[in-house]
Amino acid sequence: MLVGIYMPAGTVQRGALPPVDGLEIYFLRHAIQGIAGSKTNTDTQFVWFYEEGEEPPVQEVPCEAIRRPASLFTLSHGSAPTLEEAVANRQVDVLLTRIDAPQPLPKTVPKVLFLLDMYFQGEAQLIRTPAPPLHRKIKQACTEAKSILCPSEYVHKTCSSRLGMGLEKAVVARPGVNPVFKEPQGSIIDGPFALYILNRYTESGIPTLLAAIEKNRELFPxxxxxxxxxxxxxxxxxxLPVVRIEQCPDAMTASxxxxxxxxxxxxxxxxxGMTVLQAMTAGAMLVTTKLGANFEVAGMVPFYCEPDNSYSLLQVLHRMLDESPKEREKRRQMAHSLIVDHTWERCGTKVFSALKRSQL
Known part of the structure; x- marks a missing residue:
């Protein structure tokens, strides 16, 4: 079975937040490694399609450039084949792609849609206001898809109600965590510091952090x-004095x-919940929110606050810093019991199941 993967940086849904932080690529790259590591799916091969002018997103599988899609103001141009032509030339058996992919999806091969989160609905959905109407291409993609791949029960249930599809069409493939996060790492930063993880999910939390620092700077390192x-x-x-790091390998993130x-x-x-899993595995003193899949993944291990309330953040930080070593060790033991089943091999098995099912 040859699986084509197409995870573009653009989106077809108006008002949606483009996935420019590489989280889908990180998830699928490790899931593919999990499939290879299971040694039971040796007949499965992958080819990753990326848009002309960009860098190949992964090194683990063959990559092929395709022509950028036309937009309202620009025509499609370039020497590379279109997605449909590349899929036909490669004789792809199944296409794994995002639900809001801007390219017209080929009708000649089965499709499995990947939803890392519900951001394709637009930012309005995240602040509990009515989400904008779904683009007709998203509705069409859902209708034509053989299955939809979800990383959590949160996405599974939310997309089921939002997209009006049966739960049986979705497959939950929970992410794993790189073992390097539990291996002791040397410090790469001098002196005490606080760590803020910045991505599409936490950009809106910056004002809360800034307000908390302004109210009680002494509470922070x-x-x-x-x-x-x-x-x-x-x-x-x-x-606060800032050390800015845009990208780094998992070992540095673990440190x-x-x-x-x-x-x-x-x-x-x-x-x-990938970042929460990583922090739990590393034994970090984690402050996060109960929104999305966080609580599903982490239970009572992290310290929880409200994302838009600086007073809530400060109260939680006070409580965290007052914990005794015995309480912290108990928290780490709880984390260990929760993460033991989160492996990329298990995730890869679920992904493979969804891909294989598309052939039936």
Whole structure:
């Protein structure tokens, strides 16, 4: 079975937030490694389609450039084949793609849709206001898809109600975690620091963090490490001396999580819980929200606050810093019991099941 993967940076849904932080790529790259590691699916091969002019997104599988789709103001151009032509040329058996992919999807092959989160609905859905109407292409993609791949029960149930589809069409493939997060790592930052994980889910939490620092700077360590791709709403002044890291390997992320005095993840709509899993595995003192899949993944291990309430964040930080070593050890033991079943091999098996089922 040859599986084509198409995970573009654009989106067809008006008002949606484009997935520019590579989270889908990270998830699927590790899931593919999990499929390879299981050694039971040796007949499965992959080819990753990416748009002309961009860098190949992965090194683990063959990649092929395709022509960019036309838009309202620009024509499709370039020497590369279209997605439909590339799928036909490669004789792809099944196409794995995002639900809101901007390219016209080929009708000649079965499709499995991947939803890392519900951000394709637009930002309105995340603040509990009515979501905008679904684009007709999203409705059509859901109708034609053989199955929909979800990383959590949160996404599973939410997409079922939002898309009006039966639960039986969705497959839940929970993410794993790289074992490097539990291996002791040397510190790469001098002195005590707080860690803020920045991605599409936590960009809206920046004002809450800034307000908390302004209200009680003494509660925070002397410096702040901000980890994640640059975002449009980043401030010029974070209120603390900042070490800015845009991208780093998992071992460096593990080091930051292990040595941070506090790991702050003020997320909205987190669909997979990958970052929470990593922080739990690293033994981080994690402050996050109950929104999205966080509570489903982490239970009572993290300290929870409201994402838009700086007073809530400060109260939680006070409680976290007052915990005794015995209480912290109990929290780490709870984390270990929750993460033991989260492996990329198990995730890969679920992904493979969804792909194989599309052939029936």
């Amino acid at each position: 002397p410096s702040l490490v901000v980890l994640g791709n640059a975002r449009g709403n980043e401030p010029d002044n974070w209120g 930051l999580m292990q040595h941070a005095r506090m790991c702050i993840y003020l997320s909205k709509g987190e669909g997979s």
